[in-house]
Amino acid sequence: MRKITTIAPPLPALPRRKRVAAYARISLENDKTKNSFSAQVSYFSKLIQGNPEWEYAGVYADCGESGTSKKRDDFKRLLSDCEAGKIDIILVKSISRFARNTVDLLETVRRLKELGIDVRFEKENIRSMSAEGELMLTVLASFAQEESRSISENSKWAIRRGFQKGKQSSTQVYGYRWDGANFVLQPDEAETVRFIFSEYLAGKSPHVIAAELNDMGIPSMYGKIFYQRTIISMLGNEKYIGQIIMQKTFVENHVTHEKKKNNGELPRYTIENAHPAIIDRETFDKVQARLNQRKISVQRTAFTSMILCEVCGLNFQRATKYYKNKRTSVMLCANRKHARPCDCGTKQIPEKVLESVTTEVLGLSEFDADIFKAKIKQIVVPSKSQLAYHFHSGKIVTREWKSTAATDWWTPECRAAQAARMRDKVVTDEHRKAQSEGMKAHYAANPQRRKADSDRMKKFCAENPDWCKAQSERLTAHNAKLKAGKGE
Numbered sequence: 001m002r003k004i005t006t007i008a009p010p011l012p013a014l015p016r017r018k019r020v021a022a023y024a025r026i027s028l029e030n031d032k033t034k035n036s037f038s039a040q041v042s043y044f045s046k047l048i049q050g051n052p053e054w055e056y057a058g059v060y061a062d063c064g065e066s067g068t069s070k071k072r073d074d075f076k077r078l079l080s081d082c083e084a085g086k087i088d089i090i091l092v093k094s095i096s097r098f099a100r101n102t103v104d105l106l107e108t109v110r111r112l113k114e115l116g117i118d119v120r121f122e123k124e125n126i127r128s129m130s131a132e133g134e135l136m137l138t139v140l141a142s143f144a145q146e147e148s149r150s151i152s153e154n155s156k157w158a159i160r161r162g163f164q165k166g167k168q169s170s171t172q173v174y175g176y177r178w179d180g181a182n183f184v185l186q187p188d189e190a191e192t193v194r195f196i197f198s199e200y201l202a203g204k205s206p207h208v209i210a211a212e213l214n215d216m217g218i219p220s221m222y223g224k225i226f227y228q229r230t231i232i233s234m235l236g237n238e239k240y241i242g243q244i245i246m247q248k249t250f251v252e253n254h255v256t257h258e259k260k261k262n263n264g265e266l267p268r269y270t271i272e273n274a275h276p277a278i279i280d281r282e283t284f285d286k287v288q289a290r291l292n293q294r295k296i297s298v299q300r301t302a303f304t305s306m307i308l309c310e311v312c313g314l315n316f317q318r319a320t321k322y323y324k325n326k327r328t329s330v331m332l333c334a335n336r337k338h339a340r341p342c343d344c345g346t347k348q349i350p351e352k353v354l355e356s357v358t359t360e361v362l363g364l365s366e367f368d369a370d371i372f373k374a375k376i377k378q379i380v381v382p383s384k385s386q387l388a389y390h391f392h393s394g395k396i397v398t399r400e401w402k403s404t405a406a407t408d409w410w411t412p413e414c415r416a417a418q419a420a421r422m423r424d425k426v427v428t429d430e431h432r433k434a435q436s437e438g439m440k441a442h443y444a445a446n447p448q449r450r451k452a453d454s455d456r457m458k459k460f461c462a463e464n465p466d467w468c469k470a471q472s473e474r475l476t477a478h479n480a481k482l483k484a485g486k487g488e
């Protein structure tokens with residue numbers, strides 16, 4: 001006979017309560033009140049004992065100056081209890097309380113991770129066992145790398161150093177004061193920050209807002225006036241929502257200490273609720289949306305930052321020209337755009353011309369910005385009518401371009417109108433004198449321009465002596481006619 005034995009499933013093990021310890025370190029320089037020590041200890045005891053899923057495993061606390069290695073007895077005791085398997089979670093107020101430097105921190109946190117112990121940093125809102133915690137470790141590792149390369153000040157916090165060193169804006173934020181460890185809210189400045197955000201959302205421009213604040217006599221951070229750019233950078237500062245973004249920039253070259261904007265080469269790490277917010281998230285997001293619209297209206301085209309004036313070493317910039325209500329977009333050397341003296345002799349190139357020449361160079365049937373970006377590294381302009389296309393592949397193709405300005409603007413009607421104007425025009429001595437004064441003033445203000453113009457003229461005349469002679473005769477005859485009051 002068959003015997004049936006029932007095998008009872010094992011009883012599900014009750015989830016064991018997590019054994020939670022806290023580590024507190026009191027630095028005398030920052031925690032001015034003597035109660036701080038017992039306050040922290042009782043805070044953590046209450047926090048742990050108030051959580052039904054947690055089992056109190058004790059509060060470990062050291063007292064000593066911040067950043068030094070003195071008096072870390074309880075820290076050592078905590079680690080040995082961890083090794084002994086007595087603890088599952090460690091609560092810490094902030095990263096800076098936990099270890100002396102990033103290298104130290106990384107080693108400790110990684111070892112604790114191996115043991116399955118989660119370290120939770122309250123201020124930074126980080127759990128070492130979470131995916132975010134992993135990211136944090138990566139970020140810290142990169143700081144640690146930098147730290148190990150520069151052995152100076154090894155007692156200081158690499159993170160805090162990153163915040164302070166060279167990145168003035170990070171610790172000097174209107175609306176807060178940096179007390180050495182935290183951003184402390186400045187109520188009166190916070191009020192101004194809220195005003196700026198609400199005015200901007202009400203449709204006012206940064207320029208107008210700056211003027212309003214200056215009219216009201218409200219000083220900026222260092223008692224100076226507000227500028228448009230001050231307002232724009234404030235409107236985009238995530239610190240106003242209590243957030244800190246770490247690793248916005250990074251040191252690319254450890255020899256030159258060249259800073260580079262982090263566009264995803266390294267993880268960017270965000271700390272939420274790092275300090276009291278001045279602006280709520282919704283308002284901030286609306287402002288960012290409007291700021292982005294503004295960026296679009298400034299409009300980057302396919303040619304932005306792509307055309308280099310070889311002589312000046314500057315990029316061509318975009319300008320909009322109007323002639324008889326007709327709008328044309330051109331690209332021209334930055335020196336020329338801003339009327340700075342230069343010798344490059346480049347011309348403004350209509351975008352239409354750039355597009356058609358580029359289309360031809362790329363062998364396309366119509367201009368395609370994506371293909372252009374994919375294939376061309378840069379367009380170098382060596383002289384007034386040449387364009388040298390530098391491909392990513394290393395190939396260089398040179399093309400001549402012709403100005404279409406004459407045909408675009410100098411229509412038969414324009415020509416007739418101008419001729420009519422000239423016919424009626426009587427050039428008086430005063431007029432001639434005024435013109436000559438104008439030229440003198442222009443050259444006095446731009447001595448380099450005078451030299452450049454004169455050299456260019458001399459060079460041209462030397463190369464074209466016949467034209468030069470004929471032109472000189474034409475001008476003499478023309479001036480004589482004008483002087484006689486006949487016009488032409």
Ligand SMILES: [Zn+2]
Nearest residue numbers: 309312333344
């Ligand atoms: Zn130039």
